[in-house]
Amino acid sequence: MVDLKMRIMVIDDFSTMRRIVKNILKQLGYTEIEEAEDGEHALSKLREKPVQFIISDWNMPKMDGLELLKSVRNDSQLKEIPFLMVTAESEKENIMAAIGAGVSNYIVKPFTAEILKEKMDKVLEKHGLA
Template structure:
């Protein structure tokens, strides 16, 4: 049971309002180190420079979508094992299957309640203290 305060998180979403909502929810759960970036390439560079334990990424983004970001993370020998939760506004089976094949740790369909986000994180890390 890790303390949420010990887990470093990167939130990746091209919508500032969604990043702010997720950040607020994470802080309410006790997370202290929450970073965010508006694009896949920026998040990837930041995570490579300063590793995190959890990436929460939107699927639908310009430049690099969530699947491409997941592919880059999984293909990197240093950050490849980082926990990755994908957010999407679509429950498109193809996206879900592709993410699963690439080793996504969990999946969340927008809109979602903060309690559901917490549940998805706890399924990977165990109960947050």
């Protein structure tokens, strides 16, 4: 069974987007949702208190999603955390780089609750968490 109490971090520089994703996660029954507004911010929060799942936007100021992914995968404390990258259609071509850096999966926006659930389930399965 999926642990609905798991801590999820949503990273996006646009606060409305964070709210939208949070809202979808709530619809899926998740309750413990953290937020960060860019990679740097996320990383410092993660190092303070890791989460069990990361959903990050790609395109952000300061540290983008890919940089964050690399930093997470290079951090012994964080490297196991499932990492779902949110991309736009136009960024799909870059997805190779994200796969190269160890992304767990990616999701193209806009997405519905069903699609997010499907992607998250796949990721959790892959990480042996579901």
